[in-house]
Amino acid sequence: MPTKTADTGYGPPALDLDAPLVGREAESGRLAAFAAGAARDGGTLMLLGEPGVGKSALLAGTVREARAAGTRVLQAAGLPALAAVFGIERGTAAGGEELADAVVRRVAQSARDAPVLLVLDDAQRFGRAEELVLGQVARRLAGTGAGMVCAARPGAERFCDYGGLALQELGPLGQGASEELLGRRFPDMARRVRRRLMADAEGNPLALLELAAALTEPQRAGMRALPARIPLTERLQAAFASRIPALPSATRHLLLVAALEGGGELRVIRRAAAGRCGLKHLAPAERAGLVAVDDSTGRLGFRHPLLRAAVVHLSTSDQRRAAHRALAHAWSTVPERRAWHLAQAAVAPDGPIADRLEQAADLGAGRGDGPGAVAALLRAADLSPSGPEQARRLAKAAYLGANLTGELREVPRLLDDARRAAPDGDxxxxxxxxxxxxxxxxxxxxxxxxxxxxxxxxxxxxxxxxxxxxxxxxxxxxxxxxxxxxxxxxxxxxxxxxxxxxxxxxxxxxxxx
Known part of the structure; x- marks a missing residue:
């Protein structure tokens, strides 16, 4: 049986959903005030936010407080369910307006005995017909003594076109709240690990907790190096990857190239995808709200870093290698970038690529990029054909890691690996x-x-x-x-x-x- 911990209010069922949400005091207050005011004046509030940002948790808190205040709460996952709550047969209302009128009449009747609050989550999943009816219901609730709260991902603002909806955008957590959230759930986490997770999650509370849960205890404590790409848990896949498989194959290929390129430079993405697809194939991803293109800077950006991770996660190893080879060709005039992508595409030891990657590591170290230099040297060691060369590069990675990044915990392990690679070497x-x-x-x-x-x-x-x-x-x-x-x-x-x-x-x- 899951145990409850009074800490965050977000995340897996093992957490106590009755606990106050970290960093959401202002939003919780506004929802509570709206629910209380709806008992007098009616009205509708639309809560918009990215997956995992805490919309459902906020709705759950609002429902608890409303019920405690004597409000009748009706929760539904779609208009058919909402109509069934009031005993409305779909066939009795020929059109959207008639159905909306029927719902509003029943809500108003119920509100005579006690305040009524309608709660609809994941409104972005509703069909077009449901959107039209719900928009009309929202517009007509004013003055009925009943309120409605809807939660949806960005893109559902179209509900607001029908009037009567107040809009509440739920943004990411601030740095202080993110630290507090991780500190409550993982009090022994090393500070540098906390910083890495905060950078990857960008204030998304579900991402913060799920990425941390995907690490091993030694990794969370800073005793082991973190992977270059932290694996997505099932909850993160459901939140961030669900819209990707439905995209056309050309669009998915472009997104994979963009995810592996990392900088969002459209000119590079276009060169890497040439002969297979063009930038016009980004349109489905733009319409789905997964990426945005800034024409003034010529850059593509994912709406959230975990969308980039989800694109990579859903690809095959062969697809990733092909994309890296294409990117290596696109970066033919930039030796460092070319070396890195060639290395990621390689499947067997390759001396020339290892040499190029070590040169790139030296350039990075000269600029003070310790983490990048260490990552390049470790990959160069993997591609080294001989034991002595592998040992030398592992030892060099240990030295740069300690000297440039101050990361000493990995030094003994890297040195042991170096000695095993060449017991009698230099x-x-x-x-x-x-x-x-x-x-x-x-x-x-x-x-x-x-x-x-x-x-x-x-x-x-x-x-x-x-x-x-x-x-x-x-x-x-x-x-x-x-x-x-x-x-x-x-x-x-x-x-x-x-x-x-x-x-x-x-x-x-x-x-x-």
Missing amino acids: SLAVTVAAALYLLHGHGEIDSAHRLLSRVIAAQPVPYDPGDTTLVAALAVLMPACFYSGRPIRLGPPRRRDRRAARHPGSAADRADR
Whole structure:
């Protein structure tokens, strides 16, 4: 039996729906005031909001409060159900106006004994005939002592064309409310994980909770890296993916290309889709409210990031690889973008692609893009044909992750993977990452100095100025020397004379240490 927790008021049935909604105090107050006023004056309120934003939860709260105040609440999922509530036979009313009149008369009669509130959720699912009748019902409720509250996704504003409807738009949660929501449901979640989920969900409360639920406990605690694309739960699929399968195949292909391109640049999307479809095939997705095109900037935007994730989720691996290959061709003049899409399209180790991707990682690291550089290096490691190259790139990813992003938790795992990939390989890259972890993760200055001094001394002289791994080793050694008070020693270790060797406390011995 599900247990209730008094925390959020959103999400799965295990949550307490009697709890106040986080961040919805103003909207709850307006709905309560409307329900109370409808008992005197009548009227209709349309609640508009994206899937998962909390419309149904707000309606549930309104229903509870209205019933507690003695209001008779009638809930229906469509006009036939609403007509059945009042015992109205569809055949007794020949047209929409007659049916609307019949509904209003029955509502007004019921309101003589007690206030009446009609509650209709998911109004965007109603057919055109139902829309016409409901619009007329809404217009005629004024002065009857009965009110109606409808909830719908954006696009159902057409109800307002018939007059008599007040409009309440339900936007995303603010940053503070999003943090509070996650904090109540997942109090032990790491701050950086919370930030990532808030960025992905963009204030959508259902998305916040469902994305968090899709992670493992170590991922929520920050002990394991988050996936590049957090999988959609069944509830998120139902909320965001339901309208995608009905689109034409050409439209779905364009949306997939746009989702994988990421930046929404129409010129790139057009080049990638050339020969198969054109931008005109975006029209069904625009009409469905899934995407919007800004002609002034030449960009396409998804209404919500999870719509982009849903498009990718519903595609096959072969479709994704084909789209990435097309995008690699479209980005032929931008090496970094081309390398990334080629890498995503590859299914087997590929040395040249791995080399291109590592070059792209170096460029990204030079701009300070630590997460992007790490992601590129990890994919380059996957595509590396040899163990030593794979180990070097894994160690390099560990180093950049610790140095540019401050992410130290993944360093031990990446270093273990590097050692398994090449047990007898070159240890310079591994040592640099391990020393940085010791220095910043545990404050073991002497250990970091000793590791780096030993491995740098073993490098062939003269040093290669283009060896970025050696440059990184020196960059880590310098603070280790500063904080430990030990000198920087380059080149092979000097031979101690036998006399100094017999005196461990001598100056020569201290220098060699």
